[in-house]
Amino acid sequence: MKSVTFKNKTWDVAANLHLPAGFDEAKKYPAIVVAHPISSCKEQTAAIYAAKLAELGYVCLAFDASTQGASGGPGRYLEDPATRVEDFRCAADYLVTLPYVDENRIGVLGICGGGGYAVNAAMTERRFKAVGTIVGANYGRLCREGDLSADAAIKALEGIGAQRTAEARGAETAIATYIPQSKAQLDSYGITDVDVVEAVDYYTTPRGQQPGSPNKLNVASTGAGFTFDAFHLAEKLLTQPLQIVVGGGQAGAFGSYRDGFELFNKAASKVKNIHVVPDATHYDLYDKPECVEQAVDRLKAFYAENL
Known part of the structure; x- marks a missing residue:
């Protein structure tokens, strides 16, 4: 390689x-x-x-x-x-x-x-x-x-628009995480979906953790x-x-x-x-x-x- x-x-x-x-x-x-x-x-x-x-x-x-x-x-x-x-x-x-x-x-x-x-x-x-x-x-x-509610996508887009307005006016870039940042955080949220549970295990533990994958997203x-x-x-x-x-x-x-x-x-x-x-x-x-x-x-x- x-x-x-x-x-x-x-x-x-x-x-x-x-x-x-x-x-x-x-x-x-x-x-x-x-x-x-x-x-x-x-x-x-x-x-x-x-x-x-x-x-x-x-x-x-x-x-x-x-x-x-x-x-x-x-x-x-x-x-x-x-x-x-x-x-x-x-x-x-x-x-x-x-x-x-x-x-x-x-x-x-x-x-x-x-x-x-x-x-x-x-x-x-x-x-x-x-x-x-x-x-x-x-x-x-x-x-x-989204969260499967009828207007989830619209609400998300309105939030994104508001964030772009804030950043255009000088606010810091909003950076979110894709998934909970640890098993403890996952448990505190009460999330049990298999994909999210296994994503946390893969990305936040030595199983799959890599510096190039910091769990960050530009909102x-x-x-x-x-x-x-x-x-x-x-x-x-x-x-x-x-x-x-x-x-x-x-x-x-x-x-x-x-x-x-x-x-x-x-x-x-x-x-x-x-x-x-x-x-x-x-x-x-x-x-x-x-x-x-x-x-x-x-x-x-x-x-x-x-x-």
Whole structure:
């Protein structure tokens, strides 16, 4: 593995290039862009999947989203769908400059929110020849869903507007956290949803904790997500071979199980498959060895057939 950067507009996007064993620069390799979940970074679950796919002979590029992790960008901790999707196109730009990458055999894999962004990018980025998602989630749906009350999204948008007004007048940028910052804080809130409970365990303990994933979010940046739909026009524009992996265990608030089936039913791809890992929760597929291995086995066959 080696650290690299590529450009998105004027700033550097930080990435790790995972190379196959016995790598030979004189050869041509298929390549896969690997995208991390929302609030994550390239050293977490993205690194696990990138490393395992590199073992199978792929050059894998795992990157930090713009404004997050070690990447630059216009601000910090933004969750802006347009910029997130553009990161993928820029990753493809970078890969086609590498003499050892076969430009006709580039795929993409996204995990959680990164899966939704990967799907959206692939609709217009035709250099991606095969699309994979691991517990892929639609960020726009998550924004709009809120606390499931009828007017939650409207109230949230009004609050975002008020915050932008305050910042325009000189107030400090509002930075929030995605999840409770510890198990004790989680317990104090009385939250029992499996996805939130396991998110706290993954992100705030040695299990998955990384400096590039500080659990921070620019509040005003989330406004753009409310009109974003990761799967919009998938029935027309998503024609590449598609592999979806979801967990068949307890479903939680992040909704990746139902998003997976929505995407499967909607995609125009003639070659498509949805694989359910029995009893696996959303976060089991981030790093639980037996669950990851089942997902990788499916990806192994998928990318071998389609790249």
